[in-house]
Amino acid sequence: xxxxxxxxxxxxxxRASLVRRGVSESQVDELIxxxxxxxxxVLARDEARAELNLLSKSVEAAYKSKDIEKAGELRAxxxxxxxxxxxxxxxxxxxxxxxxxQLLYIPNIPDDHVPDGASDQDNVPIRYWHKDxxxxxxxxxxxxxxxxxxxxxHWEIGTELGILDLERATKLSGAMFPMFRGPGSRMIRALxxxxxxxHGDESTGHPYEEVRPPTMVRTETMVSTGHLxxxxxxAYHLERDSLxxxxxxxxxxxxxxxxxxVEESFLPKRLTAFTACFRRxxxxxxxxxxxxxxxxxFDKVEILAYATADQAQELHQELLAKAEELxxxxxxxxxxxxxxxxxxxxxxxxxxxxxxxxxxxxKWLEVSSVSWxxxxxxxxxxLRYRKAxxxxxxxxxxxxxxxxxxxxxxxILVEIxxxxxxxxxxxxxxxxxxxxxxTIDAKxxxxx
RNA sequence: GGAGGGAUGGCAGAGCGGACGAAUGCGAAGCACUUGAAAUGCUUUGGGCCAAAAGCCCCGUGGGUUCAAAUCCCACUCCCUCCGCCA
Numbered sequence: 001x002x003x004x005x006x007x008x009x010x011x012x013x014x015r016a017s018l019v020r021r022g023v024s025e026s027q028v029d030e031l032i033x034x035x036x037x038x039x040x041x042v043l044a045r046d047e048a049r050a051e052l053n054l055l056s057k058s059v060e061a062a063y064k065s066k067d068i069e070k071a072g073e074l075r076a077x078x079x080x081x082x083x084x085x086x087x088x089x090x091x092x093x094x095x096x097x098x099x100x101x102q103l104l105y106i107p108n109i110p111d112d113h114v115p116d117g118a119s120d121q122d123n124v125p126i127r128y129w130h131k132d133x134x135x136x137x138x139x140x141x142x143x144x145x146x147x148x149x150x151x152x153x154h155w156e157i158g159t160e161l162g163i164l165d166l167e168r169a170t171k172l173s174g175a176m177f178p179m180f181r182g183p184g185s186r187m188i189r190a191l192x193x194x195x196x197x198x199h200g201d202e203s204t205g206h207p208y209e210e211v212r213p214p215t216m217v218r219t220e221t222m223v224s225t226g227h228l229x230x231x232x233x234x235a236y237h238l239e240r241d242s243l244x245x246x247x248x249x250x251x252x253x254x255x256x257x258x259x260x261x262v263e264e265s266f267l268p269k270r271l272t273a274f275t276a277c278f279r280r281x282x283x284x285x286x287x288x289x290x291x292x293x294x295x296x297x298f299d300k301v302e303i304l305a306y307a308t309a310d311q312a313q314e315l316h317q318e319l320l321a322k323a324e325e326l327x328x329x330x331x332x333x334x335x336x337x338x339x340x341x342x343x344x345x346x347x348x349x350x351x352x353x354x355x356x357x358x359x360x361x362x363k364w365l366e367v368s369s370v371s372w373x374x375x376x377x378x379x380x381x382x383l384r385y386r387k388a389x390x391x392x393x394x395x396x397x398x399x400x401x402x403x404x405x406x407x408x409x410x411x412i413l414v415e416i417x418x419x420x421x422x423x424x425x426x427x428x429x430x431x432x433x434x435x436x437x438x439t440i441d442a443k444x445x446x447x448x
Numbered sequence: 449g450g451a452g453g454g455a456u457g458g459c460a461g462a463g464c465g466g467a468c469g470a471a472u473g474c475g476a477a478g479c480a481c482u483u484g485a486a487a488u489g490c491u492u493u494g495g496g497c498c499a500a501a502a503g504c505c506c507c508g509u510g511g512g513u514u515c516a517a518a519u520c521c522c523a524c525u526c527c528c529u530c531c532g533c534c535a
Contacts, residue, residue: 042497046504053504056516060466071515078515261458261495384495390477393495 001103001379004035017109020116021341031102038095045088052081104223105230108376110341111350117340123353124338129324131331138335146359149418153360154411155291157418158184161445166291175289176281176296178407183440183447187413187426188299188406190433192274195301195326195403199272206318208272208303213252215275216243221255224381226347233282245278249302250400257306257396258381264388267396268315269306274299277405291411293365298407304400308385309375312397316372320352323368323403329429332412333357335364349374356408360415365408370401 007014007028015028055078062071115124128141158164163184169177180188199208222228222244227235236245246252253271262269277300288294303322305315320336327334339351348371355364375395378384384393417424422442431438437447 039498042504046497049505050503052515056466059515063466075515082515390493 001376002106002109003375003379004099004103006109007032008035014109018106021107021110021114021344022118023107027102027106031099031106034095034099034102038092038099041088041092041095045085045092048081048085048088052078052085055081104380107344107346108226108349108374110344110348111372111374113338114344114350115338115340116342118342119340120343122340123343124340126336126338126352128333128335129328130333131328141335143333143357146416147420149420149422150359150415151362152415152418153291154358154414157360157414157424158291160422161424161440161442163187163414163440163445164292173296176294178292178295178298180410182445183434184410184414186434186447187410187430190430191404191406191409192299192301193433194430196272196274198326198329199301199303199322199403206268206270208270211249211253211256211271211273213249213256213273213275215246215252215278216241217246217252217255218243221251221258224255224258224383225251225377226345226380227251230346234280236278236280246275247279248277248300248402249273249275250304253302253304253400254377254383254398255381257383259383261384261386261393262306262396264308264385267306267308267385268311271304272301272403273304274301276300291361292407293361293363293411295407298405300402300405302400303403304398306383306385307397307399309394309397312372312374312399315397315399316350316352316370319399319401319403320354320370323354323370323401326404327354327356327367330409330413330427332367332409332416334367345369345371347371347373347376349376354404356412358408358412358415360411365412367404367408367412368402371399373398373400 002014011028011032015025018028019025055074059071059074059078062068062074115122117123125138128136128138130136130144132144133141155164155166159166161184163180163182165179165181169179172179196210200210201207216238219228219242222235227247228244235247237243238245252275253273256271257269276297278297279295281294281296284294292298303319305319307315324334324336334354334356337353337355339345339348339353344351351369351371353366354368354370356367357363358365375397377398378395383396383398385396386393413426414424417426419425419442424440426434426438426440428438434447439448440446441448
C-alpha cells in the first residue's frame with residue numbers, strides 16, 4: 001500500500017498521480033477523509049486512556065496508603081471513564097479498519113517516468129531485438145522475413161508432432177489447461193534447467209538463489225503482493241483449506257521475509273524460483289482460447305529482488321537484462337515495452353514488458369513482465385530493513401520479473417524452429433538439457 | 449485423523465494481577481585498558497501511532513473479567529512431540 005503520510009503531506013500531488021492511472025478522485029478523497037477522522041479518534045482515545053492510566057495509579061496509591069474509602073471513590077470514577085473509553089476504542093478500531101480496507105484498494109503511485117496512457121495501445125516500445133539485427137530502435141525496426149514454414153500456429157505444429165495434447169488435457173481439466181508430451185514435455189524441463197542455471201550462475205558475481213516454494217499459500221500471502229483483496233476473482237481458491245493457488249512465484253517469494261526486519265547488508269537479495277502458475281482468467285472468457293496463448297496453468301521461472309530504495313532502479317534494469325538475456329540466447333525476436341499508466345499492474349511503480357514475436361500467429365506475445373514495486377508490497381508484507389548507519393528501519397523495495405513464462409516461449413520456439421519438412425529445430429543452448437539432440441523429427445516425433 | 453505440550457525482545461529464557469516494554473544469559477555496537485588482539489570493565493542495544501516534547505499502543509490473534517492484564521477466563525491461529533495414515 002501507499003504511504004499514508006505522502007498522501008497527507010501532498011494530497012494534490014498524490015491524487016494527481018493516482019488519477020493518472022485511472023483511480024477516481026473521489027476514492028482518494030474518501031481515504032483522506034477517513035484518515036482524518038482516524039487521527040481524530042486516535043487522539044481522543046489516547047487522551048482518555050492516559051487519564052485512565054493515571055486514575056489507576058491513584059487507586060493503587062490509595063490502597064497502599066490504606067485509604068479504602070478514597071480508593072473506592074476513585075475506582076467508581078475510573079469505572080465510569082473506562083466505559084466511556086470503550087466507546088472511543090470501538091470507534092477507533094472501526095475507522096482504522098475502514099482506513100486499512102480503503103488503503104488496500106488504492107494502487108501504487110506510478111513513477112514519474114511512466115508514460116501516460118489509457119490501455120496497452122499506449123505502451124511505449126523502447127527497443128527491438130532480432131538475432132540477425134541485434135538491438136534496434138523502435139523507429140528503425142522492420143520485422144524481418146519469417147520463412148513460410150514458420151507461419152504455422154504452434155497448436156497445429158504441436159498436434160502434428162504429438163508433442164502437445166490439448167484435447168486430452170481438456171478431458172482432464174477443461175479448456176486452457178495444457179498438456180505437453182514427449183519432446184514437448186522435455187522442452188519445458190530443459191528450459192527450466194537452462195534458465196535456473198543462468199540465474200544461479202556464480203560467475204556473474206550476483207547469483208540468484210534458487211528456491212522451490214509452495215504453490216498454495218495463505219490469504220495473507222496473497223494480500224502482501226497485492227493480489228488480494230481486489231483481485232480475488234482472478235485466483236483459484238481452495239475454500240475448504242483457506243488456501244490460494246499462486247498466480248506467480250512472486251507471491252511466495254515476496255512473502256518469504258514477511259514481518260521481518262533484515263539487515264541492510266542483506267540487500268540486495270536476489271531469488272529465483274520455478275513454479276506452476278494458476279490464473280482463472282475470469283475477465284477474459286473467449287479471448288485467445290486457442291493453443292497456449294492464455295492458460296489457467298502454466299510453468300514459469302521467476303526472478304525477484306529485495307532492495308533498498310537506492311538500489312531499486314539499478315536492480316530493475318538488471319532483472320530486465322536477465323530476462324532479455326534468455327530471449328537472446330534462445331534466438332527469439334522481441335521488443336521491450338514501457339507500460340503506460342493505464343496498463344500498469346496495481347502494485348507496480350514501473351513495469352517493462354517483454355513481448356516476443358510469434359510468426360505462427362503473427363502476434364507479439366507477452367512473455368515477461370519486469371516490475372518495480374517501490375515499497376508498496378513491502379508495506380503490505382511488513383518487510384523492512386535496518387539501516388547500516390543505525391538511523392532506523394525502512395521498508396524494502398521489491399522487484400520481480402518472469403524469466404521466463406514457458407508456455408508462450410514453447411509456442412514460439414516450435415514455430416520459429418519449424419523446417420520445410422515439418423521437423424522442429426530447437427536452440428543450441430538447450431542441447432545440454434536435451435541429451436545433445438535439438439531436432440524434433442517430423443516422422444518419428446522424437447529428438448534426433 | 450487421535451493424544452499431549454507450547455507461543456515473551458536478534459537468540460535463549462524468567463516473569464503468572466499494580467513497581468514490566470519486560471530480569472538474566474548469549475549475541476551486537478560504542479568507550480576504556482592494551483603496541484594490537486584476547487580477556488576484563490563501563491555504556492548502549494525492539495517496533496509502531498503522532499509534526500512532535502508529552503501522551504498512547506504492542507509479551508501469537510481476537511474477545512472477556514478488573515480501577516488496573518504478559519500475568520486470570522474464553523475462542524481462534526500457528527508451532528512442536530507422540531501415535532495412526534501416507535508420496
